[in-house]
Amino acid sequence: MDLYIAGVGAYLPPRQTAAEAIAAQLYDVDAAKADEVVSACVEPALYPAEMAAIAGRAALEMAGDRAGSVRAVFHSYLDFQGAHFWDAAPHVALHTVGVSVPAFDVRQSCNGALASIELGRRFIGGPADSVLVTTGDRFDNPWVNRWYGDQSVFGDGGSGLVLSGAGGFAKVESLVTLSENSLEAESRGGGFVNGAEATPIDFEQQRERFHTAEVPMLEHYGRLEPLLHECIGKALADAGVAAGDLAYVIPVVTTKWRVQIQLSRFLGLPPERSTWDFGSTTGHMGSGDQITGLHHLFTTGKLRRDDRVLLLGGGTGFTVTGAVLRILEDG
DSSP: OOOEEEEEEEEOOOEEEHHHHHHTTSSOHHHHHHHOOOEEEOOSSOOHHHHHHHHHHHHHHHHGGGGOEEEEEEEEOSSOOSSTTOOSHHHHHHTTTOSSSOEEEEOOGGGHHHHHHHHHGGGOOSTTEEEEEEEEEOOOSTTOOGGGOSSSOBOOEEEEEEEESSOOSEEEEEEEEEEOGGGGGGGGTTSOOOGGGOOOOOHHHHHHHHHHHTOOHHHHHHHHHHHHHHHHHHHHHHHTOOGGGEEEEEOOOOOHHHHHHHHHHHHOOOGGGBTHHHHHHHOBOTTOHHHHHHHHHHHTTOOOTTOEEEEEEEETTTEEEEEEEEEOSOO
């Protein structure tokens, strides 16, 4: 069954610059120099599911008739959505496609959007079917400091993508997801915490505890590196392309040096072939980096017919997904 991306949408709130954050004593000069993040999106009012719904409606509008019949909505995120013991996906569905479409919350950390595409393709049985994928996050909660995120600077916003069997501006040429569940303890620091004793998250301390108590750092990367190589290699091979054929890579946006490492080590490409220039102005948007990056490239005219694009996601736990797109229409 052929799969296409028929529409993409993004909700990007105003930016707070790194200089402004330094002046407000939220960020320090040394971290700013190391990260090379220009700014981060900061939403003052809307909750994550509301931003996701705005982006989802934009994606559906772009898809038009090629959206066909939406069979499911998959909504992913990293952090609090606006209420405890609440699933946000039905809210997104209600405000995009209506009351009767099944909606699912997907928690796969920074790989949530691509994991949603992986899940969503199982709902597409023919050209009349489509799936709406959304993301949304707002990192202004007391337990997280957006300027010292998990090896990144967190940015608020929402994204939406319509995966269709009918056609679109891009065809999904390959889609590969691999896992290494032995690393599941990384995001909890190797131990469990009683909810009543929860404190603000210190990502560096959490990672240090994990490497001390569970998996040493070198062993950790020793498990991750072959997984990434295998996923990227299979995604490229299934699409019949080499790394050098890629017009762009859209990775998880963290810091410039981490993006450089990803592209050089696994693809032999410079950061200029990625969406870093754009992502450095938004911050790391939870699970939304790949969709907002694709939206940016297409709507600003950077993509042309027959370009190949690699979407690359990784989420603590650990899963990694690679998808190669062939662009069918000029941006």
